[in-house]
Amino acid sequence: MHICFISSEYPLWKSGGVGSFLQTFSGALVKFGHKVSIVGIGDKPVEEQLDDKGVKIYRLPVSTVPIGKFLFNTNSISKKIEFINQESPVDIVESAELGLAFIKKNPSIKYVIRLHGGHHFFAESENRKVHWWQGFKEKLSFKKADGFVAVSQFVKSHTAKYLSYSNKPIEVIYSPINTELFSPRTSIKKQVNNITFVGTICEKKGVRQLIMAMKLIANKFPDIKLNIYGREWYYKDGSSYTEMLRKKYKDIVDEYVTFHGAIPFEELPEKYALANVCVFPSHMETQGLVAQEAMAMQKPVVFSTLGPGKESIKDYETGLLCNPHDIYDIAEKVIWFLDNEDKQLTIVRKAREFVLNTFNVNTSVDKNILFYQRLIEV
Template sequence: MHICIITHEYPKPGFVHGGIGSFVKTLAPKLIQNGVKVTIVGLNYENEYEYVEDRGVKIYRLNYKNINKLGWYFGAKATSQKIAEIHKNDPIDVVEASELGLFCIDKIKNIKYVIRLHGGHHFFAESENRKINFWKGFQEKRSFKKADAFIPVSNYVKIHTNKFLSFNNKPVELINYPIDIDFFSPKNAVVKKHSIVFVGSVCEKKGVRQLIQSFPYIKKQFPDATLEIYGREWFYPDGTSYTTMLTEVELPKLGELSKDIYFHGLVDYDKIPEKYAMAHVCVFPSHMETQGLVAPEAMAMKKVVVFTKEGPGPETIAEYETGLLCDPFNPKDIAEKINWVFSNEAKAIEIENNARTFVLEKFSADKITKKNIDFFNSLIKN
């Protein structure tokens, strides 16, 4: 079997990638280990053509034209041409892309085209209560019509995407993101008592502002608490840094308490486990997720996680059994959940153990890889 994944987010040293990059970096080598050929085709961050291999995964990063704001068109054509070239020499069975990914891709006979639902334009427009952009909405609808099958990463993203976009009576298989349970395993690290660790993009929809606003409620009960924020920067359209806004607008409201809030910036993927390991509690109060990787990653390391109750939060955490769920729009509720963890040591240890067991059962990369292979095989045979 030969799988081609269309994405420009496969992690590249020195460049920022998001959740899709982490997902592909986990799944692709696992597919290789199970005898599946995997090729990545995407656009390069730099103005040059590049080919590299990573643990057997073949990665093509393409150079493309960006003339008169038609970069999307030339990028899609370059991607289609590369896929056709690869298919001619080493036949491809399945091409996978995200929601918008098939919009302008040329389909090849006998290849199955799959869209994995990572959270598209319609999905996040609903969750963020904003209007559908006509052009992006059109692209997404056309992309969906080209697909032969769909893989939602949570039941929530499946249901809420289907409110706006039809699966056209084609196969739909829910397959969660895989978690590398060996990479994200418990460490013999010194836990910083009453430390709160956030890992993720530092932006509004990840709930960072509300997490900061919760800090005074935490400090009243636990004066030595610290908030450690790790993640890539986000910028407004005018180029203003979101972190700058937080430090200039939100932190001054906290007065002296702000000295115990630390912005560490982007952390290398290989260093993430040690950041989880030092945490007393890991907190991810996202306004919305399709599934989210950080919560099950930290849970796999036997960490108590406070996750969002919105979206697929309840699919990831059973309240007070495998973690805690918070109202991400309510700083006081976020604080109450964190304070509960600090105040209930024995129960917290029980939750930590339950959390890893749950992740092993639901998100183990080996199990998720098998589900992907079985689904791909079913498409090929039909």
């Protein structure tokens, strides 16, 4: 089977949850004998073609058109997919929520949207109105899809509040975790005062609340430190979210927080291994990968009660859940882990077992291929 993904995100040049998923999932598909192409817009005036262990990646020239960039980019992607299809027939084209809006469909190909969290989905959690243009594109994209894959029960049900699946096939399939890469590193000694966060440094990831909670944690553990790994996020005016945090919470940041910036994907396991507790107080997720990565490494994880949190963690059995808007609750859960080192071992072992059973790469590939095949046979 030949699957073509539409995405401009991939760990070789840009960190992020969708890119991490694509690298893990695409690599597994190739190992199982399938062909994978990834088409997206690059950042150079010429096309780049890359090969990541059998995954063919096409980074198309960035648009120089001042108006209508989305249409220009979509047209470029459509042409490239058609070219790839002529060389090696494509069975499935898959994109995130907005990706199919203006794609030119080929009747011999089935088109799938994977629900990673679209414009409608995140509007509520970010307390903003749905933008008419983004909303229009998303609705148009959904109409073009032949089927949907949801990465959690929550994203399936929550998206359905705003957009229609039009009775088309939809299945919940959790995104896989590379449990070989993210496995316990017994050779690395954890740092007892190390609290670790991984993810985009933005409001919806709960970074601000976590920083505020550090002052409360430090009241009991004065040597505690928060290590933040992740890419920067910018406001519309171009200002940095991280710089806002540095200025607004200067006393806390100077004393307890280190921003490390984005790091290569393959270096993440070492950073998790150094942590005593990993904290991800996200305001909203579709599934989230960082919590499961840390759990796979047998690290104590504090995750969010919101969104799919309860699908990922059973409170006080495989980790802890916190209210991400409540800095006292965040601090309380982190302190519980720090106070209960003896209970950590049982929890982290159950956590890894849960990830191995629920986010297994082989199981994920099997479920996805079966879903693709059912679409093709319709």
